[in-house]
Amino acid sequence: xxxxxxxxxxxxxxxxxxxxxxxxxxxxxxxxxxxxxxxxxxxxxxxxxxxxxxxxxxxxxxxxxxxxxxxxxxxxxxxxxxxxxxxxxxxxxxxxxxxxxxxxxxxxxxxxxxxxxxxxxxxxxxxxxxxxxxxxxxxxxxxxxxxxxxxxxxxxxxxxxxxxxxxxxxxxxxxxxxxxxxxxxxxxxxxxxxxxxxxxxxxxxxxxxxxxxxxxxxxxxxxxxxxxxxxxxxxxxxxxxxxxxxxxxxxxxxxxxxxxxxxxxxxxxxxxxxxxxxxxxxxxxxxxxxxx
Numbered sequence: 001x002x003x004x005x006x007x008x009x010x011x012x013x014x015x016x017x018x019x020x021x022x023x024x025x026x027x028x029x030x031x032x033x034x035x036x037x038x039x040x041x042x043x044x045x046x047x048x049x050x051x052x053x054x055x056x057x058x059x060x061x062x063x064x065x066x067x068x069x070x071x072x073x074x075x076x077x078x079x080x081x082x083x084x085x086x087x088x089x090x091x092x093x094x095x096x097x098x099x100x101x102x103x104x105x106x107x108x109x110x111x112x113x114x115x116x117x118x119x120x121x122x123x124x125x126x127x128x129x130x131x132x133x134x135x136x137x138x139x140x141x142x143x144x145x146x147x148x149x150x151x152x153x154x155x156x157x158x159x160x161x162x163x164x165x166x167x168x169x170x171x172x173x174x175x176x177x178x179x180x181x182x183x184x185x186x187x188x189x190x191x192x193x194x195x196x197x198x199x200x201x202x203x204x205x206x207x208x209x210x211x212x213x214x215x216x217x218x219x220x221x222x223x224x225x226x227x228x229x230x231x232x233x234x235x236x237x238x239x240x241x242x243x244x245x246x247x248x249x250x251x252x253x254x255x256x257x258x259x260x261x262x263x264x265x266x267x268x269x270x271x272x273x274x275x276x277x278x279x280x281x282x283x284x285x286x287x288x289x290x291x292x
């Protein structure tokens with residue numbers, strides 16, 4: 001397939017592109033600049049000049065592609081809705097796959113019972129707009145679109161993502177600083193495992209499929225921060241950042257970091273044979289891609 005991939009140079013999208021190309025697909029990515037276009041070309045991605053604020057470009061790209069994977073975001077609810085709407089309209093009536101990347105923060109705090117795809121949504125303010133976009137995507141099945149929504153857990157691997165922020169704080173201050181008391185849990189998923197799920201869903205998921213992407217860990221943030229401190233050669237030292245204080249610097253993002261969540265991905269495992277097998281975030285921090 002020829003796949004239009006938004007966010008093709010981003011943390012998630014770039015690895016999804018690698019997996020798709022390895023599976024024999026061709027990938028076209030939105031390029032906001034000549035530099036981005038050159039970066040894509042070096043990785044075997046065909047650049048399409050434009051961005052998520054250019055509905056005409058999105059329509060053109062979606063119509064020309066055999067499928068669309070939306071792995072980018074403007075972090076602006078209105079702009080993202082308009083971008084998704086433009087691409088959905090372009091593939092309406094074609095039966096083409098359209099995959100939307102959401103996230104587990106739409107669930108809010110979950111408590112001790114792992115939340116599956118049927119769990120009620122309590123999105124934090126940072127992603128309050130996402131449930132409506134998810135619904136819009138899934139509703140497109142009525143217009144003969146093979147609509148799929150994937151909610152990744154907190155993504156790690158290749159020295160990036162939120163865990164890299166903990167490592168950075170430890171390198172700069174001598175301790176890995178986390179928001180809250182550190183007892184909250186973060187569901188995690190490795191980049192490579194997530195990319196594998198995208199590829200599987202593209203090939204096999206039916207219209208209207210909603211999937212969580214998380215490994216089986218239920219690690220507390222304090223434990224992750226300690227491993228991040230080790231990665232930064234800070235001796236495992238950590239420090240707590242009270243939520244109210246963190247909000248003054250981070251705004252609504254602080255509430256995301258303070259979420260206590262457990263998430264089930266049994267549906268993806270059963271439906272698609274997905275089997276996350278990469279090293280855990282703690283192992284990757286202490287012995288993998290986050291080391292100095």
